[in-house]
Amino acid sequence: MPLGLSLRDIDRLEELISARRRIRRGEPLFRAGDRFEAIYAIRLGFLKSSVMSSDGREQVTNFHMSGEMIGMDGIANEVHSCDVIALEDTEVCVIPYERILAACSEVEDYNLHFQKLLSREIVRQHGLMLLLGSMHAEERLAAFLLNLSQRFESRGYSRSEFVLRMTRAEIGSYLGLKLETVSRVLSRFSHDQLIAVNQKHVQIIDTEGLRAIVSGQSTVTESI
Amino acid sequence: MPLGLSLRDIDRLEELISARRRIRRGEPLFRAGDRFEAIYAIRLGFLKSSVMSSDGREQVTNFHMSGEMIGMDGIANEVHSCDVIALEDTEVCVIPYERILAACSEVEDYNLHFQKLLSREIVRQHGLMLLLGSMHAEERLAAFLLNLSQRFESRGYSRSEFVLRMTRAEIGSYLGLKLETVSRVLSRFSHDQLIAVNQKHVQIIDTEGLRAIVSGQSTVTESI
DNA sequence: CGACGGGTTGATCCAATTCAATAATCGTGG
DNA sequence: CCACGATTATTGAATTGGATCAACCCGTCG
Numbered sequence: 001m002p003l004g005l006s007l008r009d010i011d012r013l014e015e016l017i018s019a020r021r022r023i024r025r026g027e028p029l030f031r032a033g034d035r036f037e038a039i040y041a042i043r044l045g046f047l048k049s050s051v052m053s054s055d056g057r058e059q060v061t062n063f064h065m066s067g068e069m070i071g072m073d074g075i076a077n078e079v080h081s082c083d084v085i086a087l088e089d090t091e092v093c094v095i096p097y098e099r100i101l102a103a104c105s106e107v108e109d110y111n112l113h114f115q116k117l118l119s120r121e122i123v124r125q126h127g128l129m130l131l132l133g134s135m136h137a138e139e140r141l142a143a144f145l146l147n148l149s150q151r152f153e154s155r156g157y158s159r160s161e162f163v164l165r166m167t168r169a170e171i172g173s174y175l176g177l178k179l180e181t182v183s184r185v186l187s188r189f190s191h192d193q194l195i196a197v198n199q200k201h202v203q204i205i206d207t208e209g210l211r212a213i214v215s216g217q218s219t220v221t222e223s224i
Numbered sequence: 225m226p227l228g229l230s231l232r233d234i235d236r237l238e239e240l241i242s243a244r245r246r247i248r249r250g251e252p253l254f255r256a257g258d259r260f261e262a263i264y265a266i267r268l269g270f271l272k273s274s275v276m277s278s279d280g281r282e283q284v285t286n287f288h289m290s291g292e293m294i295g296m297d298g299i300a301n302e303v304h305s306c307d308v309i310a311l312e313d314t315e316v317c318v319i320p321y322e323r324i325l326a327a328c329s330e331v332e333d334y335n336l337h338f339q340k341l342l343s344r345e346i347v348r349q350h351g352l353m354l355l356l357g358s359m360h361a362e363e364r365l366a367a368f369l370l371n372l373s374q375r376f377e378s379r380g381y382s383r384s385e386f387v388l389r390m391t392r393a394e395i396g397s398y399l400g401l402k403l404e405t406v407s408r409v410l411s412r413f414s415h416d417q418l419i420a421v422n423q424k425h426v427q428i429i430d431t432e433g434l435r436a437i438v439s440g441q442s443t444v445t446e447s448i
Numbered sequence: 449c450g451a452c453g454g455g456t457t458g459a460t461c462c463a464a465t466t467c468a469a470t471a472a473t474c475g476t477g478g
Numbered sequence: 479c480c481a482c483g484a485t486t487a488t489t490g491a492a493t494t495g496g497a498t499c500a501a502c503c504c505g506t507c508g
């Protein structure tokens with residue numbers, strides 16, 4: 001469900017790009033409070049967005065991969081409202097917001113396109129809120145794995161085997177769980193033959209089983 | 225933090241408005257799946273947005289009051305992705321999206337303005353995710369009450385005394401809690417002289433106390 | 449090699465849910 | 479206007495899912 005731009009769309013925006021930028025693993029693309037100047041299209045790599053509460057609790061709000069656009073949070077107040085950190089060496093295209101605005105005014109099509117991008121982010125977050133507000137640990141993790149799987153697939157990678165670039169703690173923060181819970185649930189999934197886990201490497205064995213978990217059917221689906 | 229448009233901004237958009245529409249308490253402004261045609265500016269009233277999971281769990285994603293804009297979720301797929309239901313008799317201005325698009329293309333200022341509206345919604349949801357992902361029941365409710373208080377104030381109503389238009393179950397859904405928990409925490413706040421509650425009527429007595437709770441200081445702030 | 453960050457797993461604890469009973473309020477139609 | 483059923487709210491007791499605390503393992507890097 002949560003998508004950025006298609007390759008074709010990225011081509012369309014190519015003319016707006018001012019530069020490329022490389023961010024090394026662990027380094028920020030930008031931080032909350034930084035002046036908002038550009039939107040970024042990810043060429044290659046993997047990042048996380050997170051917000052901080054006044055008392056220092058971190059909440060990961062999203063993970064990003066190639067083809068996705070980031071930075072739109074900054075439009076609201078001309079200042080970024082979250083941190084974006086590279087979880088592996090990453091390369092992004094810098095698209096100055098001024099150019100986007102100008103292009104949107106000139107071409108109604110661009111305008112619609114960009115508004116759709118923002119709206120899609122809103123819709124995506126609705127899904128997240130449903131997850132955070134009403135799902136159990138197992139459901140959250142199953143949904144998370146299926147989402148990653150689907151995104152990898154749509155990028156031409158394997159949908160059944162991939163590497164988690166983030167730590168258990170980061171997954172936990174994203175899903176509103178503690179890292180121990182993430183670890184436990186992954187172990188349980190592994191034990192139940194739904195996935196195979198080896199540290200950061202994950203293999204999805206039973207997609208349907210995971211789907212069943214997401215939609216509420218408890219693990220031990222009793223046959224009535 | 226979460227705002228719609230100022231009155232001045234609404235005036236600016238006045239020319240785009242095609243009609244007014246009244247929705248009676250309990251009736252939908254639109255439902256998930258409805259074709260997206262317009263954005264709505266609330267003249268008067270109170271509504272909730274909610275999404276439904278495949279297995280029927282409802283998650284309230286927002287409450288809306290006068291001056292706020294709703295419907296932007298529909299831009300993404302030309303179809304609304306959530307239900308919006310009036311919690312009291314409500315009147316909205318209907319602003320056809322086509323006109324908004326046209327206006328945005330013509331006036332770069334409108335364009336920026338509308339994009340800010342969308343971005344603000346994204347930023348607001350980040351705050352919600354922080355709440356849902358990492359706060360305790362008491363912190364969630366304190367944050368919720370302070371937020372309502374602030375919004376009422378900025379509309380010229382009392383910031384210390386207001387009526388909750390939604391049920392405990394709806395508050396619970398919004399905050400990721402059960403209705404009993406909401407009721408209990410409100411009772412506790414009442415007992416601790418932070419608020420006075422009488423069914424839907426709430427009076428904020430100790431704003432600072434509520435703020436302290438939101439930022440993690442436990443209720444029983446021990447003096448060290 | 450030792451230290452350190454990341455991961456797993458077990459034992460215990462606790463905040464919030466669930467189940468349940470009761471009360472207050474609302475809306476509707478006679 | 480009042481009575482009645484339905485919805486909404488409160489409160490208590492028991493339960494539980496996930497958090498917390500803690501020990502340990504593994505791989506990597508200086």
